[in-house]
Amino acid sequence: MTQKRALVCGAGGFIAYHLVKRLKDEGYWVRGADIKEPLFGATHADDFLVADLTQVENAIKALALPDNEPFDEVYQLAANMGGMGFISTHASEIMRDSSLINLHILEQARKTGAKKILFTSSACIYPEHNQKDPENPKCAEETAYPAAPDTEYGWEKIYAERLYQAFAKDYGMDTRVVRLHNVFGPLGTWQGGREKAPAALCRKVAEAQDGGTVEVWGRGDQTRSFLYIDECIEGIRRVMNGPAGLPVLNLGSEENIPINELTQMIAEIANKRIEIKNVEGPEGVRGRTSDNFLLQEKLGWQPSQSLKDGLKKLYPWIQQQVALRAIARGLFVNRQTTPQK
């Protein structure tokens, strides 16, 4: 059997890093592409293109193989994105960059005859009015319309979903779309402003003293569900391997938790007593969780790992990053303050 070839866009980022590793473990030849170098300078990919995919000439390079044959599978994960703090303040660059990437990669996939292409959409496409009750958010796939996402990030994603569906309808392409719900795990962004709630809260707990205070954005009773990275990758692979013509599917956890409770769960894992101080900050919708009915029906599978089990793997990694950062800062400060002879 000939080796399958996959292109993973956004391979310098969190989810795509893990996806590349999984594809390599399965025996694929993989090209990664990203505007930045792979995470920690390491990748499992056979070939890595560092290029801005908003530029059409780079999308052409990404899809071109030396033998002019098409890719068997393309995974389009590249996006200008981050947590609530980032997406609520960078609307125009998110819409511009991500829509250009989506359009160029899809068009080059069409022109080169890529056999399948999967796009990662987001739970952020769901209408705000269905997510006002933290205890009972409605996020079944069909509730996406009439569309009314609460962020421009969500509007770009719903536009891109329709773009991929239109190419499937008009050009007969095999396109697949998953709506990811808050993915977390080691190697995700944990500082700098683009990090999401689990990583940000693990960092804050790791930085806090035992008995100290941890600041949490918003009222703290807003709810979310979180999907551990391994199950996200399993789901992406299952969607890619599933039958052609699948509808857009949610891929998330149904374990919904208020953000203050999530913070206390992390503190328990860290073995620290903490006080939560709810402060003003972008809170997003009041409640959001995955609804996996359709995923289960179409693929006979859905994520099942508990949030706590996932956090038990994430927290030690973040704690280690916080410790390494402290060492690096110490070295840097010492170098700056050592008097010159």
Ligand code: NAD
């Ligand atoms: P990430 O930010 O770690 O990865 C995205 C990657 O895209 C980054 O490495 C970034 O450098 C790259 N990128 C940005 N602009 C680019 C450009 N112009 N050219 C080439 N590469 C560019 O994010 P992630 O969490 O790994 O998310 C991957 C995908 O999944 C994204 O499409 C995201 O919208 C989607 N998603 C993620 C989550 C989540 O919880 N992490 C939830 C819903 C949807």
